Amino acid sequence: MIRMRATALCRAAFLAVAAALALASVGAPAAEAPAWPTRPVRIVVPFAAGTFVDVLSRLIGEKLARALGQPVLIENRPGASGTIAAEWVAKSPADGYTLLNGGVFLTVLPAIHAPNAVEPTAFVPITRLTNAPMLIVVHPSLKVTTLGELVALARRTPGHIAYATSGIGTTPHLAAAMLVQRAGIDMLHVPYANTGAALKDVMSGEIPVMFTFPGTVEGQVRSRQLVPLAVTSAKRDPALPDVPTVAEQGFPGYEAATWTGLLAPAGTPSDVIDRLYRECARIVADSEVRERLIAMGNEPVGNTPAEFAAEIKAEAPRWKEIADKAGIRLD
Numbered sequence: 001m002i003r004m005r006a007t008a009l010c011r012a013a014f015l016a017v018a019a020a021l022a023l024a025s026v027g028a029p030a031a032e033a034p035a036w037p038t039r040p041v042r043i044v045v046p047f048a049a050g051t052f053v054d055v056l057s058r059l060i061g062e063k064l065a066r067a068l069g070q071p072v073l074i075e076n077r078p079g080a081s082g083t084i085a086a087e088w089v090a091k092s093p094a095d096g097y098t099l100l101n102g103g104v105f106l107t108v109l110p111a112i113h114a115p116n117a118v119e120p121t122a123f124v125p126i127t128r129l130t131n132a133p134m135l136i137v138v139h140p141s142l143k144v145t146t147l148g149e150l151v152a153l154a155r156r157t158p159g160h161i162a163y164a165t166s167g168i169g170t171t172p173h174l175a176a177a178m179l180v181q182r183a184g185i186d187m188l189h190v191p192y193a194n195t196g197a198a199l200k201d202v203m204s205g206e207i208p209v210m211f212t213f214p215g216t217v218e219g220q221v222r223s224r225q226l227v228p229l230a231v232t233s234a235k236r237d238p239a240l241p242d243v244p245t246v247a248e249q250g251f252p253g254y255e256a257a258t259w260t261g262l263l264a265p266a267g268t269p270s271d272v273i274d275r276l277y278r279e280c281a282r283i284v285a286d287s288e289v290r291e292r293l294i295a296m297g298n299e300p301v302g303n304t305p306a307e308f309a310a311e312i313k314a315e316a317p318r319w320k321e322i323a324d325k326a327g328i329r330l331d
Contacts (some may be wrong), residue, residue: 041060044101045076045085099267103258120316134257135212137226142226147244151250165210230249262276
């Protein structure tokens with residue numbers, strides 16, 4: 001009898017202690033997870049060291065590290081027109097510690113059916129950092145000084161006027177294809193794997209037209225060795241204010257530009273995305289940063305994640321329509 005009472009008392013005591021512990025755990029505040037970031041953040045660059053995207057990433061990364069209180073590491077993973085870096089980031093944990101400084105290749109490569117192209121839906125946009133126009137230039141021997149004159153000449157001599165780009169399926173090629181389709185003309189595309197070789201042939205007059213980036217031909221334009229006809233962006237390039245846009249010259253709505261922007265793997269927490277956006281937008285708006293970007297031929301942007309996402313969503317089908325109509329494919 002005494003043993004039974006002792007057992008009952010022990011059981012009652014155990015239940016009382018358990019109940020007290022349970023009540024205490026209910027009333028106690030849950031331990032909060034440490035605020036992001038608690039370790040270094042990595043920005044993956046799809047191109048080699050020394051390229052514009054690399055320089056931009058290091059500029060942004062240095063200032064972002066100060067804002068976040070954590071190191072920001074730059075990792076170059078060039079190859080396959082950006083696909084190697086994009087695929088690596090897309091498969092990384094969606095925790096905000098691995099970002100991609102992506103670009104227009106994310107919407108172009110799927111449009112031209114490039115092998116292993118990563119769809120834009122694999123990422124959540126943070127902010128577009130920069131825009132950069134392309135430039136249409138001609139050799140003086142062609143004797144045209146406006147885009148309208150080039151279009152008129154192409155209509156009179158279908159298939160005879162050759163134009164150079166940096167390769168099949170590149171943004172300059174698609175920009176040219178868009179103009180050809182909008183103008184209803186036929187021109188001969190001559191793709192180059194090496195921009196220097198393309199410029200050499202354009203400078204000699206062998207290839208009279210070139211779709212390229214302003215930085216490639218800035219010296220030749222300023223020395224009047226090449227004639228600038230138009231920029232492909234929606235607005236004029238501040239570095240070339242006297243060169244009208246394609247849209248201004250009879251093709252309203254025409255816009256073809258390259259861009260850079262930060263993206264994270266799909267599923268990254270929204271509060272992390274918002275923090276990164278706010279910090280990066282502030283950095284891009286800094287006067288010193290803006291001056292450096294403009295000097296490199298780029299327009300600073302820093303738009304919201306929603307705005308950036310909407311731009312990507314609209315851009316992808318537009319490139320696909322142009323590529324399909326022109327028969328541009330890489331598969």
